[in-house]
Amino acid sequence: MRKFWAMFRIFLKVIVGQMFAIKIGGKESKVVGIILWGVLVLSIAPLLWLVYYMISGMYTAFAEVGHLDLMVAMTLNIGSVLIFMLSLMAAPAIFYFSKDVEYILPLPVKPTTIISAKFAVALVFEYVLAVGLVGVMYVALWPHVGVGLLTFNMILTALTLPILPMVYSTVLIMLLMRFVRFVRNPDRYAYIIGLLSLAFAMVFMFASQDMFTLDEDALIAMLTGEPIAATALNYLFLSNNLAARAIDAATGLLPVQSIAFQLLSVAVALAALGIFFVIAQATYFKGIIGLGESSSAGKKMTRDEAIAGVVGQGAFSSYVKKELRLLFRSPIAFMNSVLMVLFMPVVLIISVVPVFTLGNDDPMMEMLSAIDLTDARTAAIALIAVTVLALVTGGSATVTATAISREGRNFIVMKYLPLRYQTQLHAKAMSGLLVVLPGLLLVFAALFWLFSPPILLAIAAILIAVPCAIFLNYLGLVFDLLRPKLNWDNEAEAVKQNVNVLLMIFGAMGVAGGVGVAGFFWLHTPLMAFVVLFGGSLLLMAFALWLVLAQGSRMMRKIY
Amino acid sequence: MLSISNVSKTYGNSQVKAVDTISLAVESKQILGFIGPNGAGKTTTMKMVTGVLEPDAGQITINGYDIMAAPIEAKQSFGYVPDSPDMFLRLKGLEYLNFMGDMYSVDETTRREKIAHMGDIFEMTGALNSRIQSYSHGMRQKIVIMGALLHNPGLWILDEPLTGLDPRSSFQLKEMMRAHAESGNAVLFSTHMLEVAEKLCDKIALINKGRIVFFGELEALKAQYNQLSLEDIFMEVTARA
Numbered sequence: 001m002r003k004f005w006a007m008f009r010i011f012l013k014v015i016v017g018q019m020f021a022i023k024i025g026g027k028e029s030k031v032v033g034i035i036l037w038g039v040l041v042l043s044i045a046p047l048l049w050l051v052y053y054m055i056s057g058m059y060t061a062f063a064e065v066g067h068l069d070l071m072v073a074m075t076l077n078i079g080s081v082l083i084f085m086l087s088l089m090a091a092p093a094i095f096y097f098s099k100d101v102e103y104i105l106p107l108p109v110k111p112t113t114i115i116s117a118k119f120a121v122a123l124v125f126e127y128v129l130a131v132g133l134v135g136v137m138y139v140a141l142w143p144h145v146g147v148g149l150l151t152f153n154m155i156l157t158a159l160t161l162p163i164l165p166m167v168y169s170t171v172l173i174m175l176l177m178r179f180v181r182f183v184r185n186p187d188r189y190a191y192i193i194g195l196l197s198l199a200f201a202m203v204f205m206f207a208s209q210d211m212f213t214l215d216e217d218a219l220i221a222m223l224t225g226e227p228i229a230a231t232a233l234n235y236l237f238l239s240n241n242l243a244a245r246a247i248d249a250a251t252g253l254l255p256v257q258s259i260a261f262q263l264l265s266v267a268v269a270l271a272a273l274g275i276f277f278v279i280a281q282a283t284y285f286k287g288i289i290g291l292g293e294s295s296s297a298g299k300k301m302t303r304d305e306a307i308a309g310v311v312g313q314g315a316f317s318s319y320v321k322k323e324l325r326l327l328f329r330s331p332i333a334f335m336n337s338v339l340m341v342l343f344m345p346v347v348l349i350i351s352v353v354p355v356f357t358l359g360n361d362d363p364m365m366e367m368l369s370a371i372d373l374t375d376a377r378t379a380a381i382a383l384i385a386v387t388v389l390a391l392v393t394g395g396s397a398t399v400t401a402t403a404i405s406r407e408g409r410n411f412i413v414m415k416y417l418p419l420r421y422q423t424q425l426h427a428k429a430m431s432g433l434l435v436v437l438p439g440l441l442l443v444f445a446a447l448f449w450l451f452s453p454p455i456l457l458a459i460a461a462i463l464i465a466v467p468c469a470i471f472l473n474y475l476g477l478v479f480d481l482l483r484p485k486l487n488w489d490n491e492a493e494a495v496k497q498n499v500n501v502l503l504m505i506f507g508a509m510g511v512a513g514g515v516g517v518a519g520f521f522w523l524h525t526p527l528m529a530f531v532v533l534f535g536g537s538l539l540l541m542a543f544a545l546w547l548v549l550a551q552g553s554r555m556m557r558k559i560y
Numbered sequence: 561m562l563s564i565s566n567v568s569k570t571y572g573n574s575q576v577k578a579v580d581t582i583s584l585a586v587e588s589k590q591i592l593g594f595i596g597p598n599g600a601g602k603t604t605t606m607k608m609v610t611g612v613l614e615p616d617a618g619q620i621t622i623n624g625y626d627i628m629a630a631p632i633e634a635k636q637s638f639g640y641v642p643d644s645p646d647m648f649l650r651l652k653g654l655e656y657l658n659f660m661g662d663m664y665s666v667d668e669t670t671r672r673e674k675i676a677h678m679g680d681i682f683e684m685t686g687a688l689n690s691r692i693q694s695y696s697h698g699m700r701q702k703i704v705i706m707g708a709l710l711h712n713p714g715l716w717i718l719d720e721p722l723t724g725l726d727p728r729s730s731f732q733l734k735e736m737m738r739a740h741a742e743s744g745n746a747v748l749f750s751t752h753m754l755e756v757a758e759k760l761c762d763k764i765a766l767i768n769k770g771r772i773v774f775f776g777e778l779e780a781l782k783a784q785y786n787q788l789s790l791e792d793i794f795m796e797v798t799a800r801a
Contacts, residue, residue, distance in 0.1 A: 187650075298652060298689035306679055306688050307672045309654045310661070318662035322651065329650040329691075410647045415612040417663045418635035560613050 003109050007117035012124065014100070048136050056140040063144045069248035072137070076161060076240035077233040079133040083126045084165035085200055089193050091170050094122050096177055097186040099489070101288055115280045119170065126162035134158040141247065149250045149258055156262050157243045160269040164237050167276040174280060177287035184287075190331030198339065239265040239272075315419050316427055323431035326406070327399060332491045333406060336501075337399045341439035373453045379526040382453065383460060384519035387533050388512045389447075390465035393440050394472030395508020398501045399432035401476035404484040404559070405494040411486050411559065421556040425477060425548050432473045440469055460530045467537035474544035476504050481548075481555040561637075561715045561746040562586040562609065567618030569604055578604045580770040581618070586715070586746045586763075591737055593761035594750040595790075597798050601770040602750040603643055606719050609748070610640045622715060636664065638715040639708035645700035645724075653688035653695075653703050657710060664711035671710065678706045681732050697724040705733065716740060718749040722756060734760055758790040768798050 055075055062071040095118050104114055138154045145153075176183045183189050234241045246261035301309070313321075327333050373379055407414060414424055444465070448458055479500040488494050495501070515533075523529040562585060569579040579601040586592045596602050607613040609620055611627050611634065620627045625634035648656050654675075661671045679685035682702040692700060701724050709716070716737065722730050737747045737760065751757055757764060764781055766774040774781055774797070778790070785793045 298691070298694075300686040301654070301689040303676055303679065303685050306654060306685050307676055309658075309688070310668055310672045310675060311658055312666070312668040312671065313662055315662050315665070318659055322648070322655075322659050325655065326648070326650050409644060412607070412612045412642060413647060416610040416635060416640050416642075418632050419663055420632065557614060560607075 004113050004117050004120075007104075007109070007113060008120050011094070011100070011117055011121040014098075015094070015121065015125075048132060051133070052136045052140055055137065059140050059144060063251065068144060068251055069244040072141075072247050073234060073241050073244035075133070075137055076157070076243060077237050079130065079161060080165040080237045080240060081233070083129055083162045084169050085197055086129065087122065087126060087162075087166050087169035088173065089197060090125060091122050091166075091173055092177075092186075092189055092193075094118050095170065095173065095284070096288060097189075105285075105288070111281055111285060112277060115277065115284055119166070119276070119280075122170070123162055123166055126166055127158070130158050130161040134161060145247060145250045149255055150247070153243065153246050153250060153258065153262050156266055157246075160239050160243065160266055163269040164239050164272050167272045168236075171276060171279050174283045174287055178283040187329065187331050190335070194331060194335045194339070198343070239268040242268060316423055316430075319419070319424060319427035320430045320434070323403070323428055324434065327431060327435075330406070330491055332495045333399075333402070336495050337397065337402060338435050341393065341397045341435055342442065371451060373451060373457055376525050379454075379457055380523050380529040381520065382451075382457065383464060383526060383529040383533055384516060384523060386447075386461040387464050387468060387519070387537070388516045389443060390440060390468040391472065391508050391512035391515065393443060394436055394469040395505050395512070397432060397436040397439065397469075397473065398476065398495070398504055399435050400429055400473050401480050401500045401504040402495050402498055403428040403432065403477055404480040405486060405488075405498055405500065406491065407484075408486055408488055408491070408494060411484070414556070415560075421553045422549060425481075425552045425556070429473050429477055429548070432476065433470065436469045436473060437466070440465055457526065460526070460534070464530070464533045464537050467534075467541040471537060471540040471544045472504070472508055474541075474548050475507075476500070478544065478547050478551075478555075479503055481552065481559070484559055486559070561588055561623060562748060563619075563621045564605070564609065565619045565621075567605070567608060567615045567620060569601075569608060569613060569615050577770050579608070579615075582767070582770075582772045583618075584765050584772060584775045586748050588714075588744050588746050589741055590762045591741045591747040591749070591760055592763045592765060593757035594748060594765050594767065595752070595754065595757055595794065596750075596767035600767045602767055603719055604770075605767070606640075606717060606748075606750060610638065610717060611635055636711070637713060638717050639711065639713035641701075641704050641708045641716075641718045641721050643719040643723075645697065645704040647692075647700075647704065649693040650691055652691050653684065656692060656703060657688070657707055660707035660710050666711045670712070674710050674712070675706070678709065681736070682706065682729050698726055698729065701725055702729060709736075714745045716745070716747045716749070718747065720750055720752070722751060722753060754790045754794055764790070766794070766797060773797055 055071070058071050059068060062068050134154050134157055137157075138150065141150055141154075183192065242261050242265035246258045246265065249255075249258035249261055327338065371378060373382055404411065414421070417424070444458075444462065447453075453461070483500060485494050485498050485500075515536075519529065519533070523532055564585065565583050566581050567579060567583070568577055568581050570577050582601075582605065584592070594602050594605070604613065608615045609622070609627065611631050614628065622634040623637040625637065627634045648659075651659065657671075657675055660666075666674070675688075676685075679688065682705070684699065684702050684706065687695065687699060692703060695703065701721070705718075705721060708718075718737075721733060725733065734756070737749070741747055741762070758778065761778060763776060764774065764778050765772055766781075774784075781790075781793060782788065785796065788796070
């Protein structure tokens with residue numbers, strides 16, 4: 001047991017240390033890290049309130065018709081599915097791709113100790129979500145159940161909630177790692193899971209939109225009508241079903257039955273843990289052996305193929321190509337810096353498509369057809385909205401805000417290459433633009449399709465948006481030149497735990513908000529809006545370009 | 561080919577100089593071995609020579625170009641192999657070599673010849689289609705060496721180039737260094753392998769705690785220390801300092 005705790009502490013410390021390690025002015029500051037995480041947690045508060053608002057109403061409605069257990073089970077099942085998805089993303093890093101594995105395997109420690117310590121660490125993070133969800137449920141269930149029994153039920157529910165989904169995800173991962181060679185590459189795995197999660201998030205978003213538009217009767221009919229998905233989830237997450245029945249029994253003032261159901265739920269979770277250990281012992285260590293060798297080795301090249309593959313090009317285009325290759329081949333950078341730019345337009349397009357299937361008398365359609373872009377005031381507002389959109393989209397493109405940080409220890413290569421620093425910086429900015437501009441183009445395509453604006457207005461909108469995107473692109477680069485995060489072991493530290501990214505996103509949102517409010521009050525005609533916004537965006541672009549041209553080399557020289 | 565004159569460097573607010581007023585030169589037809597214990601200032605010196613770090617004082621010229629005043633011309637004159645070969649891991653070997661060729665403006669004909677030649681010598685041709693990520697430490701070292709030598713630089717600056725190389729590649733690289741020097745060029749390389757330095761170098765620069773404690777021909781050093789081996793001299797000098 002002592003070895004388990006020692007290992008658990010070390011694994012946890014490494015991960016928590018990485019999470020809170022934020023560099024300010026070259027020095028690592030855990031205080032700033034904790035503050036930022038605190039802000040993040042606080043920002044989740046409105047979401048928790050929203051969840052509370054939705055489920056409390058439903059609990060009341062369902063309790064009245066004697067079906068509270070269905071709704072409780074559904075809430076827990078949704079939590080379990082989320083934990084399952086999160087665990088699919090996080091568990092491989094803890095079990096397989098962390099660098100500690102090769103040091104731990106030779107230690108004189110029982111395999112079960114290693115497995116259980118790693119599982120416990122993964123579980124800790126899922127408990128954060130479980131406690132949040134069950135906490136909200138606890139408050140929502142107060143009016144329906146006696147507090148004493150409810151507290152007992154909810155504590156045990158929170159403890160058992162993540163176990164089943166965690167067991168499913170880790171067993172799935174272990175079987176994949178053991179038998180499917182294709183996924184044994186960290187990059188490939190991250191791409192597959194990242195894209196799957198994104199698809200899942202979108203499906204979840206639209207499905208939940210549909211569900212919350214159902215009226216109470218339709219929802220009860222859906223839940224009691226044994227739909228395949230709901231039934232499958234109830235069997236899959238049996239402990240949730242039992243916990244829901246325990247709560248239902250508590251509302252019916254049947255304490256013995258309630259406690260029995262709750263303990264049964266715990267027993268199911270413990271049994272699942274037992275099965276997990278049996279499978280893990282049989283597959284984990286066999287799956288981990290040779291993991292390092294299964295990375296992207298290509299087809300063997302012949303001498304003639306190598307000679308034929310030699311292609312010369314200009315230094316600038318070669319540098320841009322190198323940047324894009326590294327960006328698209330790094331799952332962390334791709335997901336966070338590229339996909340995020342494309343995510344917004346795709347969501348916009350997907351949400352726009354159903355509008356065209358609505359009838360003309362639909363309120364949404366009526367509202368859209370009421371927008372008259374030939375009207376001067378509306379056209380001015382449209383230009384302001386486009387500027388705001390361009391700034392927000394540009395801000396979400398963090399390619400350049402991490403362009404120096406992503407170099408990590410390779411940064412010295414930038415220093416010894418015989419290529420001017422400015423050229424290298426412009427090449428990095430160009431790689432960012434090649435990501436942002438197509439994203440922006442997609443947004444515009446969706447908007448033009450939806451509103452069919454007059455051609456002059458469309459051209460004016462593009463003329464304003466492009467300099468805005470260039471401005472933010474270069475500004476991100478300046479942020480990263482001023483405070484690059486070069487000392488990292490895991491690229492996520494450079495991309496996700498980078499203050500520059502937050503500065504960029506929130507800074508762009510702030511500027512966008514300012515432009516939106518000021519524009520709304522002062523820019524009344526399209527001509528005035530165009531002149532001010534186009535002129536302003538050109539000035540900002542020129543300023544950012546000047547910063548890189550005039551100060552870029554100096555900033556580069558300061559970094560070592 | 562390389563001249564380092566009264567160069568000093570201090571990191572941040574440290575009171576200790578990482579490199580303290582050092583001077584040395586590498587002439588054509590010479591291999592200079594740069595040796596010293598860990599943290600003595602070898603890598604700092606090499607980083608200043610290559611323009612990665614700026615010296616606080618002193619001057620460094622390569623082929624007559626001051627690294628601070630004419631950095632592009634100076635950088636074009638050398639090929640540098642840093643101490644860690646873990647770079648551009650998500651590029652394929654050939655993509656990396658093409659990139660380096662573009663950076664150093666190497667024409668396609670020369671590039672083809674060099675890649676084919678060095679690919680044979682280091683037995684790397686077969687792996688050029690794979691990402692560097694999948695290479696062993698030694699293979700990464702070899703691809704970095706190939707990239708650094710692609711533009712046929714007059715001066716080679718190699719920081720621990722033999723670390724991780726298999727005996728055959730190590731032998732080949734030493735032969736290449738010798739041939740490079742004999743054809744009128746120069747090599748500056750750091751190493752902890754004293755027997756290699758003893759056999760290969762025309763001159764030795766021994767650095768300890770940021771200061772050059774000996775710079776000259778190996779024979780002169782041995783004469784100074786009663787014909788002791790370089791290893792014994794190293795032990796004595798670093799223990800005394």
